[in-house]
Amino acid sequence: MKQYGIGMDTGGTYTDAVLMDLETGEVLATAKTPTTHEDLHVCLGRALGLLQEETVFDPEAVMRVAVSSTLATNSIVEGQGADVGLFVIGLDKHFELPVAAIRQVTGGHTVLGEEENPLDVEGLLEGVLFFRNKVDAYAVIAAMSFANPAHEKVAAKAIHMVDPRPVFCSHEVSDRPGFEARAATTVLNARLMPKMQAFLQGVGQTLADYGLEKGLRVVRGDGTCMGAEEAVHQAAGTVASGPAATAWFGAGSVASGEALVVDVGGTTTDITRICHGRPLVDPHGSRIGNWDTHVPAVSMVTVGVGGDSFVRTGREGLLVGPERATPLCRMTDLRPPQEWMDAKENASCLRAVDTGHGEDPLWQLLHEKGPMAMGELGRVLELPDVVLRDRLAPALQKGWIVRAGFTPTDALSVLGMLPFGSREASVLGAEILARDRQMDVDSFCRAVLHQVSMVIEDAIVDFLVRLETGKSFSAFWPDRRSHGFLDVGFRLKGPIVGIGAAASLLLPAVARSLDAELILPEHHGVGNAVGALRIAMDGLA
Template sequence: MGKLVREYVRCYRIGIDTGGTCTDGVLLDDATLEVVHSAKEPTTHHNLGIGVGRVLKKLLASDIAPEDIIGLSVSTTLATNAVVEDRGARVGLLVFGYVRHFKLPITANIFLKGGHKITGEEDEPLDIEGLVDSVHGLKNEVDSYAVCGGMSIKNPTHELVAEEAITMIDPKPVFCSHQVSGHPGMRARAATACLHAKLMPLMISFLSSIKISMLNAGLNCPVTIICGNGKGAGLDTAVRRAAITMASGPAATARFGCTAGEPTALIVDVGGTTTDVCMIRDGHPVLSDEGCRIGQWKTHVEAIDMYTAAGGGDSHVICSSDYDCSLEQGGGCTQRPKIRLEATRVQPLCMAEDIPDPEQWLGCGLRNAVVLPVESLSDEVVSEDEILFCLREHGPANLETLTQQTGLSGILLEKRLERLAYLQQVRMAGFTPTDALHVLGKLDIGSKEQAEHGARALAASLDMSIEALCLQVVAEAEKTIEGIILDYLGRKVWQDVEAAPFLSSMDNELFSLRVAVKVPIIGIGAAARCFLPAVAERLHTTVRFPEHYEVGNAVGAALIDREKDQTDFSL
């Protein structure tokens, strides 16, 4: 009799990373860790599941059967992007028993009597009447609530009473600080609760889209959401505690960075909305001792030691003219163009479809954005909003045109657009560093022709050549990324209060300081190769781009998922 030969069955894991610009995916051989296939699709912000579905379709287009997939893991910058762009649910924060008031960037910060002592004894009776009045005043202005009581980690009674009272008046989600953090620091504990409240609706929508995409692809494998601490969580946990996905993308970034073979290095992920910086030491990601910090939010969310700030390929380019008297000898003033990047992400012109010719609405001194309708909206939703109705009737429009059509203007119009963008009912498009890279021939993921139209309009309004404009936009993006890296390094050497004045005054009218970074940089992200070489040169260090760096976060997500059940974590 011949020998019975057991057929080797290959198993695969899928890693997905949903970023501000692109949704990336990889198909990873579970045994060999080989990246069998990779895919990149534009992120569809109005319905994230569309982009995810397209990536899954590409990954499974060969002879890979859905039943061969043993796990799907997802990392996302959804939470971090929402925070740095000030999007997400409208949150009302109620604080009990804290004398020194603090302010978080949310809809309302209200301070009432109450709270407990460090022994757990009541400090002051809870101001129930003030609580009830506050909730009645907020219920039409907020989408969720966060409550934080003094020493609630010792005695949560006031938070639990408040939760019950709020629910009776306004049945919306309520997040108690003692349930999301066990640390005594009240401001950071309140911020952690607020972030859960702010991000939960976004996470519910995102995870629902993942489920639908899997169903359409015939996948029925376990799903893991990558958390900021480099571990995985199930869908239910990610919904209940949405802020644990803060630094999800950077956690996958750090894991992928470990594959580069550098024992100690800075990992820099240049995305569409943000640049994320973290560090590996002795071949492993460094964890934060105090909780992650995203922009101005300092939290108790367990995460890798990282820093995320607004600034990436899709940052909105705003141009204006000012006067600089130092440019001419003898005290004369010369007009020069001023180019800056806003924190807000917009859809690059090269990635936008069916928009008016940028030369008709783009120019110096304007808001330089066009509002795009979302086609999937129901007739009922559109008919109830004059902005949506105008967009459906007349197509994409800039702010000036919308003012003429609706009568709305100024801050009122901008606030209405912010709300519609949060509800994923409109999209904004404008000129970005990604467009500048297309014009310069350094990137090719969209329409170069449309980017050139935008560059031509801006350059003409600034009396510059197209090339000079685009080079200055790229230089501004490089300067922003360099600043984010130095912010991260400065906070590792000094505390925030010490680092901030030093970093803000490195280049002034009397002297200029230059920094030599002692560790190499590992670049991740499709645009990283376009920006980081010049940044590394200015910082007097080196930069490397490992294989598959363009989809590095998706690889990192798949590796984290695999390691949940492995005892050997080596590559």
Template sequence: MTTTSSCIIGVDAGGTYTDAVIMDRATRTVLASVKVPTTHANPGIGIVHGIRQLLAKGTIPVTSIARTVISTTLGTNALVEGKGADVGLFVIGFNQRLDVPAEDMRYIPGGHKAKGIEREPLGLEELYDGIKAMKGHVQAYGISSLMSFADPSHELVAAKALSLLDDKPVFCSHQASTRPGMKERATTALLNAKLLPIMQTFVQGVRTALHELGVQGDVCMVCGDCTEIELDRAIRQSASTFASGPAATAWFGSHIASTDTALVVDMGGTTTDITMVAGGKPVMDTTGMTIGQWQTHVQAVEMFTVGVGGDSLFTPLGIDNNTLGPSRVIPLCQADQYVSPQDVAHLTDAIQQLGPKLKSSLVIVPDPASPPHSPLVAWLRDQGPTTSETILQHMGQGEIALERELGQLLKTRSIVQTGFTPTDALHCLQHIAIGNTDLAMLGARVLGTCLDMDPVTLSNHVLSLARDKIATTILQYVAGREVNQGLSSFLHTNDNPLLEITVRLKPPIIGIGACSRYVLPEVAEQLGTTIVFPDNFDVGNAVGAAWLGLDKGNP
């Protein structure tokens, strides 16, 4: 029996699964671990399920829990998948075009010079007009003013004006950046604003979950730079959690690495994250992390992310240009969990319509009893699982308009998509059995017919696409920091009749993630290095979060 306040809980809420471990603080022994599906609409539900199962696995009283440390990739995954809030950006005192992911952008007179000298007065009239134009069309606001790290007054006035005219969340660049670089600071503010509603929902879910379970002690989140942050600050500074999951990954790897340098590769359901440890510590990116195509001023572990994971969508476009990811879908083997029992037969019929391009995935309304949000949702609720092509034919919309509407419905989780994924491929090859193998096999047969492949060949092909993407990404990461990113193209020169170049990765790989054992060994072999799967590698991020809580937290 454990004693009072003798344990720490580590939780990692990923894009597909929520992992949780309970660890003895004195011995750092993992006493129990669980893996449950992430509940995106309310992540707290998944956390409740995970911690409840942890406590039920042994004689671990809730009073023994001293701390709870949480890492998450939900924010990063949302940005990789193009989700998050629609943000209106106000750029003050800088009238050059910025290529940033804003729903709307307005340039406002104002800003400051060096030493906080006002460049020109803040354009209150232009600000008012911009707020009126954006109100009702955006879900959050970002503000970035020229040299606001020297004097944030124009950002503060603009934020106050926004709060008086609209109740949507607002984030200012001076809250996260103290360095010059207008585009990077504007991007940091904008991406933070995109995550504000997501983080608010997440934190509220965490609090509700822990209160429901009676878990006491302090609660914190892992930041991307391997520090901790209180939950309230995590809402106000959402950007600090961009690399929360990878930070836990790197912290786990830093305790496992037996060599001076190692690569930690975490294959999750949505993305594969690559971090590096050197000298027993995670390597930090002091210039500011890149998220997708956008450079920020967020301090975080040095990482490289690729949009391929266990639940990445496979799209058959032809034998030489099939694609995998970055879209995440519900694997076919789990799709029956999202339809009513009477619709399972309809789901089977719909899978038989799968094929190239738009028909590579199916659309499902996950809760047929919920009120319709649009004519399309109402039709889908009656129709049941169907392809995008069928929707096009019925609704009479253009392809671009339909993709836009489906994207909005996916954001609000009014619909889900299902399709063939590496998780399905692993079912077809009988490596795992966590879902309906018959549905996975049906999808493999249908898609295989399009490519003249049997289900086993198709499944191996899909896993090969995943391995190639991960191997190429590892080379891009290493080559980009050591030589030149163009070096990654050498991986594929063995097909050249005149040129053969061998590239070998020197550091070993530490594998994390439930699917990684079936994908990463071939990646390591392809790169000429070794790989190790430590104890608890399938829940490594949760272990890393707990270890970080022990190393950084209060005794």
């Protein structure tokens, strides 16, 4: 009897799926569908349904389902995640971490595991009472807990006695010294847990609906796999999940074994390095966002630019990303852009998704009145822009409210490079933004695509220089392109393997600028999903 495997990848913009014959490795069917953040069950089910439409297969013959995702990566790039209350035990030090607040209490151990000071349980409980109803999860890190985690374990039990919200302790995610990296690893696990939990609940529900309950594995960022329950508690381990899957797919696409893999998604672009036929993996810990961690992962960099990056103009010039927006050409239920859009406060429009979140006042207002421009919504609510953005962040993160605006996808549509959706809406949006820049529409759209190419090119250069020297070239010379007399360029010694649906449109300019060959393998549009299954089945895990 035939045996099949299914690989799935859920990104910030699209969800991909592939069906593979496990004996021959042949990809029998592929699917790509927009990611429905408000209900992941919808897009996952749609992807599996598309596979069944393309080829008939018996669910009982599916022996393995492998899942990768860039949702955790995108959450960090976009500054999203759960609100975390951090307890630091035994160290009086300031931390720059993405937390709601930090409470420091007495306690901790020596490097030999001996108690240095008793744990201040009373101070800890006072902190919990302060945090309760203000945070979604707790992170706890104690001095030298890798030698003796006793104070972290006591703290976790004490917190649970007062507040049932999740608690993440550093000894559960790292057994190595390095206080700041352990703290960052713990905090990121806490911030990402709700999104990973919701994602895997959607995966489990969808697989059950299709009779595919057996064999589920989740791809880690280092190219290994884990079960769903472990993935929730080790959520930070999935941060490079998508890039790891992409890297393994790309590794099989170059005979020389040397290449750079560039995955252009809707929200982010991920860059990894193939060396001697395998992705480079940093076993000591990856840098996630602005923080060094103890999370092993493929050596990579993620930059907040992709096909659906939000384009706006301002005093700084033309800006692309890192925020994501639904392209105008895909938002057919909006009023025409000329009725609401301008290049300043109304460059984006907000719409409520019909999933019944009446408890959210912003969702309720948009649901009742219909889509509204950003500035218009601020005037109705009498809120300044900064406050409105903070209020909107949770609803945008959960997908209850979606933002529409001009994107590189719209620029491709205007230029006739992507026959997708309503080109008229893209043209109208381009006219408004081009007028602000005193440019014609075609020149403006080409400038948007050039900006995307420059961001990706700079990320590639910075990534490779950092691998060799540990230093950032862009930090050393951020304005190299604007030098009045000196022209500096780079040339890659190996090829670029392009992954993602937009790779064939956005990467040729990058390859030309870096004088590199561009390889677009078969099924490169769903390379993450293919790579996820290969990791699960080829003995790499």
